[in-house]
Amino acid sequence: MRAAFLSVCGLVLAFLLLPVLIVLCFAVNPDPFLAFPPSGVSTRWFVKFVTSRDFMAAFGLSLTLGVATVLIAGTMGTLASLALLRSSLPGRRALTGLFLSPIVLPTILTGFALFQLAMVSGVGRNPWILLAGHVVVATPYVMRTVLAVLANFDRSLEEAARGLGATPAQAFREVTLPLIRPGVIAGCLFAFIVSFDQFPVSLFLVSPGNETLPIAMFNYLRFDFDGTIAAASTVSILLAVALVLGIERTIGLQEYAKL
Amino acid sequence: MAGVVLSGVTKVFPGGTRAVDAIDLSIGEGEFFSLLGPSGCGKTTTLRMVAGFEAPDAGTILVGGQDMTSLPPERRGMGMVFQNYALFPHRTVAENVAFGLKMRSVPREDQAKRVRNALAMVRLQGLEERRPSQLSGGQQQRVALARAIVIDPTVLLCDEPLGALDKKLRQAMQFELKALHRRLGLTLVYVTHDQEEALTMSDRIAVMRAGRIAQLGAPREIYDRPTSRFVADFIGDTNILEGTASGHMLHLDGWASPLPQALPPGPCAIALRPERVRLGAPGAGLVDATVEEANFLGDAVLLKLLLPGGTAILARAPRETDAALLAPGAAASLAWRAEDPVPLEAA
Ligand SMILES: Nc1ncnc2c1ncn2[C@@H]1O[C@H](COP(=O)(O)OP(=O)(O)O)[C@@H](O)[C@H]1O
Ligand SMILES: [Mg+2]
Numbered sequence: 001m002r003a004a005f006l007s008v009c010g011l012v013l014a015f016l017l018l019p020v021l022i023v024l025c026f027a028v029n030p031d032p033f034l035a036f037p038p039s040g041v042s043t044r045w046f047v048k049f050v051t052s053r054d055f056m057a058a059f060g061l062s063l064t065l066g067v068a069t070v071l072i073a074g075t076m077g078t079l080a081s082l083a084l085l086r087s088s089l090p091g092r093r094a095l096t097g098l099f100l101s102p103i104v105l106p107t108i109l110t111g112f113a114l115f116q117l118a119m120v121s122g123v124g125r126n127p128w129i130l131l132a133g134h135v136v137v138a139t140p141y142v143m144r145t146v147l148a149v150l151a152n153f154d155r156s157l158e159e160a161a162r163g164l165g166a167t168p169a170q171a172f173r174e175v176t177l178p179l180i181r182p183g184v185i186a187g188c189l190f191a192f193i194v195s196f197d198q199f200p201v202s203l204f205l206v207s208p209g210n211e212t213l214p215i216a217m218f219n220y221l222r223f224d225f226d227g228t229i230a231a232a233s234t235v236s237i238l239l240a241v242a243l244v245l246g247i248e249r250t251i252g253l254q255e256y257a258k259l
Numbered sequence: 260m261a262g263v264v265l266s267g268v269t270k271v272f273p274g275g276t277r278a279v280d281a282i283d284l285s286i287g288e289g290e291f292f293s294l295l296g297p298s299g300c301g302k303t304t305t306l307r308m309v310a311g312f313e314a315p316d317a318g319t320i321l322v323g324g325q326d327m328t329s330l331p332p333e334r335r336g337m338g339m340v341f342q343n344y345a346l347f348p349h350r351t352v353a354e355n356v357a358f359g360l361k362m363r364s365v366p367r368e369d370q371a372k373r374v375r376n377a378l379a380m381v382r383l384q385g386l387e388e389r390r391p392s393q394l395s396g397g398q399q400q401r402v403a404l405a406r407a408i409v410i411d412p413t414v415l416l417c418d419e420p421l422g423a424l425d426k427k428l429r430q431a432m433q434f435e436l437k438a439l440h441r442r443l444g445l446t447l448v449y450v451t452h453d454q455e456e457a458l459t460m461s462d463r464i465a466v467m468r469a470g471r472i473a474q475l476g477a478p479r480e481i482y483d484r485p486t487s488r489f490v491a492d493f494i495g496d497t498n499i500l501e502g503t504a505s506g507h508m509l510h511l512d513g514w515a516s517p518l519p520q521a522l523p524p525g526p527c528a529i530a531l532r533p534e535r536v537r538l539g540a541p542g543a544g545l546v547d548a549t550v551e552e553a554n555f556l557g558d559a560v561l562l563k564l565l566l567p568g569g570t571a572i573l574a575r576a577p578r579e580t581d582a583a584l585l586a587p588g589a590a591a592s593l594a595w596r597a598e599d600p601v602p603l604e605a606a
Contacts, residue, residue: 154343156345157347159310159312159341160341160345160346161358161362162333163311163332163337164333164410165333166333167333170362174358178349
């Protein structure tokens with residue numbers, strides 16, 4: 001029984017990780033084409049990646065967008081969750097569904113809808129509408145984790161704080177926020193990854209000369225197919241892994257990362 | 260000064276539950292006052308309105324003569340011990356206790372001193388740096404108490420604070436809480452569904468039923484003179500006998516019980532505590548009954564007897580009672596004094 005379970009887990013893991021391994025192999029392989037086994041180990045593609053002005057500009061934009069998305073989606077998602085769970089707002093259930101809908105909707109639809117909105121309203125495509133798009137798709141991820149921690153939150157803790165002399169704002173700062181913080185941070189992590197990896201929404205909303213890393217990689221791939229793409233992917237993957245590990249080390253994820 | 264006065268206090272929850280229905284109460288300063296009643300009768304809601312966590316739909320709440328009805332909880336200056344303790348899990352014991360002082364901007368050195376005093380008061384020292392999750396239930400209870408009293412409240416509210424503790428610990432805490440109350444001289448409003456707890460600790464008890472006060476009085480009064488069947492039933496074991504009153508007698512199935520006072524003729528019910536029923540040789544009492552069951556309680560024997568007509572009656576006999584009377588199937592006579600039965604109001 002146990003052996004069967006372990007081997008199924010192993011298979012699933014292999015299925016998930018094999019593509020990543022192939023990318024890694026490709027990134028360190030000096031050959032300009034996919035070959036196995038690699039003919040050697042080189043940093044050639046990494047060098048090409050970091051010295052490419054286009055890629056670096058795209059990388060910079062993606063990082064900036066990611067951080068801005070985390071700040072906005074993190075704040076909005078947390079506050080929206082509080083409002084939805086705590087207030088007597090009419091239509092709370094419907095609103096919750098609306099806020100979370102970008103998770104279930106195909107992202108390409110969200111992207112296309114935002115594109116149409118930008119065009120019809122005359123705003124056009126620019127980095128701001130791109131940021132707005134990222135915030136729209138990232139906010140539900142924050143809300144998922146924050147709603148989850150809030151649902152398990154014992155309100156009598158806030159009452160205890162109030163009874164001891166805390167104003168509602170003080171009770172929030174001293175008791176609520178520290179206790180929901182792991183959920184907020186996990187949500188922000190998801191938000192960053194959703195933004196940093198975002199393809200469909202960015203595809204519709206990037207303006208020429210302002211490409212994000214996934215779009216720049218896609219464009220590059222259309223004309224060239226060498227290890228630079230693999231190097232760029234490897235950098236993205238390492239960044240995500242570093243983020244997850246960093247957060248796991250500081251606050252722990254297991255309890256709050258359930259989706 | 261710090262008495263608590265509730266007038267016409269009512270709480271109707273959305274959905275229509277009248278959790279508290281026009282309650283009038285006057286709790287004296289320094290009094291140990293219990294709200295006692297079965298689960299769902301509105302005790303917690305009443306306490307939460309006094310604390311300010313729930314706004315009454317009608318009525319006023321005065322504390323020390325000052326109208327508190329619309330003050331937020333943080334401006335009422337009361338101490339509260341929650342049923343689940345509500346300790347802050349992300350703070351240490353010392354930080355939990357210091358919270359109220361921090362909110363009052365008490366200087367740091369004073370905070371430390373007062374936290375130490377409060378923890379000494381509840382006899383919990385040496386655990387200052389632990390988190391609540393590293394404490395036993397009894398220790399958590401003490402922290403909750405220390406956190407509530409460290410701010411020197413004039414009124415302390417407790418919602419079934421000992422409910423989660425095992426029997427032995429509960430008894431020990433009852434004594435400590437009572438001693439603490441005497442020492443601090445604060446007004447204590449205590450919610451419990453445990454009649455024994457209310458009887459042993461309180462100066463006065465309000466027995467609640469469905470959002471109203473069924474009876475209010477000192478423990479002895481509530482125990483000895485319940486006015487309604489509900490209170491008689493809720494407070495300890497009791498026998499309820501139904502018959503027809505005429506003058507100083509209550510006529511039952513072919514026998515009669517004396518009454519403490521003359522009652523208007525008509526159907527009537529009395530409450531009679533098992534310990535008031537005396538056993539004797541058959542034919543020597545008011546009525547003869549057959550022993551159905553006898554349970555040894557340690558210091559006494561609780562008997563279930565059948566009266567003529569088949570009604571059961573409980574009697575608590577001292578363990579020295581003649582063994583022949585205690586055996587199942589034995590016949591015994593029952594007797595009590597005229598002042599023992601308590602006539603109940605028509606329910
Ligand atoms: N927040 C609430 N919303 C709706 N009904 C409630 C709420 N709190 C309590 N009630 C109802 O009010 C009644 C009294 O509850 P409560 O005061 O908690 O009783 P007790 O503490 O005596 O067990 C119960 O019927 C309970 O279901
Ligand atoms: Mg209750």
